[in-house]
Amino acid sequence: MKVVLDHLTKKFPNRNKKVGGFVVAVNDFTFEIPDGKLIGLLGPSGCGKSTTLNLICGLEKPTEGRILFGDDDVTGLPPEVRGVGLVFQNYALYPHLTVEENIMFPLGNLRGEEKLTKQQMKDKALEAAKLVQIDSLMERKPNELSGGQQQRVAIARALVKMPKVLLLDEPLSNLDARLRLQTREELRRIQNETGITTVFVTHDQEEAMSISDMIVVMKDGVLQQIGIPQEVYDEPVNLFVAKFLGTPAINVFEGRVKGGSLYIGEDSVLDVKGVDDRDVYVAIRPEGFIVDDSGRMKCTLLRREVMGRDSSVVAKNDAFIGETIRAIISSETKVDTSKPDIRFSLKPAKTYLFDRSTEERIRFSV
Amino acid sequence: MSNQNDYDRIERNAKRRKLIKNTVIYIFLAIWGLMVLFPFYWMILSSIKSYSAYSSEYIPKFFTLSPTLQNYSEAFTAVPLGKYFLNTLIFTLCTTVLMMVVIILAAFAFARLEFRGKNIVFALFLSLMMIPNELVIITNFVTITDLGLRNTFAGLILPSVTSVFYIYLLKENFEAIPEELYKAAKVDGTSDFKYLVRVMLPISQPTIVTIIILKVIECWNSYVWPRLITDNSNYFLVSNGIQEIRENGFGRENIPAMMAAVVVISVPLIVLFLIFRKKIMAGVSRGGTKG
Structure with missing residues (x-):
């Protein structure tokens, strides 16, 4: 019926x-x-x-x-x-x-x-x-x-x-x-x-x-x-x-788009085409982070938590809304915990932009 | 070896202490039981003493050597006690049944239905509880007399077919039944009335049985109102009958016959209580909902 x-x-x-x-x-x-x-x-x-x-x-x-x-x-x-x-x-x-x-x-x-x-x-x-x-x-x-x-x-x-x-x-x-x-x-x-x-x-x-x-x-x-x-x-x-969807919850940052590039803090983290210059919310799924020494996003590394099948990296960033960033990575990935910072590159499909006032999705192409 | 003796001694001491404790408890319970049962014994004892023996005892004796059942036959012959018995039965049954219908529906309305002025009406009902019965008995008498209902069963029954206290008691009980059961029953296809009969009443059974028993006792023992509203012995209840028997002695109150009547009248109530006692104790287990 x-x-x-x-x-x-x-x-x-x-x-x-x-x-x-x-x-x-x-x-x-x-x-x-x-x-x-x-x-x-x-x-x-x-x-x-x-x-x-x-x-x-x-x-x-x-x-x-x-x-x-x-x-x-x-x-x-x-x-x-x-x-x-x-x-x-x-x-x-x-x-x-x-x-x-x-x-x-x-x-x-x-x-x-x-x-x-x-x-x-x-x-x-x-x-x-x-x-x-x-x-x-x-x-x-x-x-x-x-x-x-x-x-x-x-x-x-x-x-x-x-x-x-x-x-x-x-x-x-x-x-x-x-x-x-x-x-x-x-x-x-x-x-x-x-x-x-x-x-x-x-x-x-x-x-x-x-x-x-x-x-x-x-x-x-x-x-x-x-x-x-x-x-x-x-x-x-x-x-x-x-x-609302996803555990751990999605990571939300304050960011802005300038000249086809997405900025979180001072870092240009991703190229976003077809978006006008504006302030945005950037939301990145925990699985959207790739640990990469030449990555464009820099965060303060706090610790790594091992959960067996995969592990999570807990980090901090001034533009982040909330307490700590949580990134899920596979257990095999090497993370140098001796350094104070960690660098990520982002998966464009797991990164979402939202309007600052309406909170509606802003679509972009890579 | 001495160790073994120690244990034996401790065990013996514990046993002795327990024995003393139990003895004391049982003595007290026995005294208590005697105090409770004595009026019943006195009632039965008086009812089997002959009128002359009873009257000749300057100090009432605690036993009798020549028991007689004559008082019982006298209780039934001196006044139409059988008839009064029947009247009381009719009065009690009608009043209790009518009252149960009234208070169940009223309690359901207050507990479950939404209507304008519900809280005000309920507050008014509660305020009625603060008016003593004796205060309204005159107005009730006038009302019933004006309606031409003196010396009728209707006149006897009408004033007591509702009880604010029992409505209140039952309403609280109904409200304790979770709202979800009502919703579930609605979805399961029941009407409000069917929900009341098939779900609410069975769940509230202990309270309902208690109310019935209290009401039956109240009706069975009622004296002032029946005495006031009836002067035709066709409508006398047993309580009036007892008075009549008492006044029936030869110049002196016929206590033995009266006691015989009292015994006869108390038996149904005692039996009723013994039957339903377990029902009240057992109750209906609450469960089936969580959270």
């Missing part, structure tokens, strides 16, 4: 009544989720991700705009008739029901010709439980399950009535690191097997990048960029997206 969000806006009345007015949680949101894809909705806390999810499932009514499932306009429909499944960050299992009863709960609410017999319900619940591999725990109560198992029950409950759209609201945040990795692969597998259009909300960019077909980056209720994860990582449209 294709999902279309058409100029979606959600305003909440301001909590502080003295100030009055509205808080815009989602601002003029337009995008289309292709059928059967897994979409990662990504952004910092409070950027409107969860509100967007609530709008899609119908728990909130949009102030403006429309939501379409396929060709049907569902904007005015309450959540119970939309045919969506929702998994919450804290699972929200019914504590007084067993696992089986929890999974069967949505089926018991079907009315009319969709109404199922007890046996059909049991069969469907078992099928959903098998999909998430909890079919041996059917008689337990939620408080007798581990966090990971509870999360699986929540997923089974969301899947059991074969929703048109599956919505996951930070489903992995309460799991420990190892379980999170495992569950996220599991989610990917389940989504592949069922082919249900899925929207996945997270603030963890690594999580979003690793399992999504497409990621949507949001900030303050405004959509920043949509694309396949690698594309968004490689071609951020603005400074926010560049900074």
Whole structure:
């Protein structure tokens, strides 16, 4: 089922009544989720991700705009008739029901010709439980399950009535690191097997990048960029997206362009063609640095941190915004730590220029 | 060797100390138990003494050598205690059921629904709790009399089908249920009412059982209001019946028959409590959400 969000806006009345007015949680949101894809909705806390999810499932009514499932306009429909499944960050299992009863709960609410017999319900619940591999725990109560198992029950409950759209609201945040990795692969597998259009909300960019077909980056209720994860990582449209994606974070410098050359501090570090003389932000991915004795960028070397497969060079530069520069280099690369300085040359494809005031990307050719 | 003896001695000492400690504790518990159970013993003892034996005892005796069940038959024959029993049962059941419906819906509205003036209305409700019952009993009496409901079950029941305190108690309980469960239930296709019945009530079961028991006891023991609003013995409750039996003696209060009636009346409450005690203790385990 294709999902279309058409100029979606959600305003909440301001909590502080003295100030009055509205808080815009989602601002003029337009995008289309292709059928059967897994979409990662990504952004910092409070950027409107969860509100967007609530709008899609119908728990909130949009102030403006429309939501379409396929060709049907569902904007005015309450959540119970939309045919969506929702998994919450804290699972929200019914504590007084067993696992089986929890999974069967949505089926018991079907009315009319969709109404199922007890046996059909049991069969469907078992099928959903098998999909998430909890079919041996059917008689337990939620408080007798581990966090990971509870999360699986929540997923089974969301899947059991074969929703048109599956919505996951930070489903992995309460799991420990190892379980999170495992569950996220599991989610990917389940989504592949069922082919249900899925929207996945997270603030963890690594999580979003690793399992999504497409990621949507949001900030303050405004959509920043949509694309396949690698594309968004490689071609951020603005400074926010560049900074939000990638660990370690991208390194941002104050710089300027003069005569087709990019300057950081006093060094001309890169030739940039087709850019007028102006002040810019220069953002360089950690893997965009090449240790090179004849490199054009000079930094103060602080230390080298070895992490096994690769290692990082920690350095300083006066034009850098923040504490320390972090460059990722392969472990074999020799770094002379006895010298106070280190020189880098930059990979043009990993170096991005952004406007000082709008923070929009400035494209250049080498 | 002496080492071995030392250990034996320490062990013996520890045993002896534990024995003394336990003995003291049990003696105290026994005294406490006697104090609690004595009124019950006295009630049963008085109910099986014959009227003449009871009346002739200048100082009441702590036992009787000639127990009799005659007081029990007298309690039922002197006044229509069976009828009063039935009245009380009807009164208690109707009041409790109606009150549960009222307070559950009210608590749900206050806990879960958004409407204009919710906080003000709730504050007004709470302020009602500060007005003592005795203060409103006259106005209630006037209202019920004006409605022509004296000597009717409706008149008996109406004033106690709501309770601000229980609404407050249940509202707090409902509010402790995470918001996500409501959202989850909505997405799972339930209406508000179904959510209340299928999720909120089972989760709040311990509180609800507690409220039911307290209300049943309150109804069963109510005296002032039934006494005030009924003067037709067709609508008397057991509490009025007890008074009637007491006044029924030959020139002196018929305490043994009254005690027999009290025994009969207390039994259902004690049984009810014993059944539901475990229910209250067990509770419903909270879990299923995290974070």
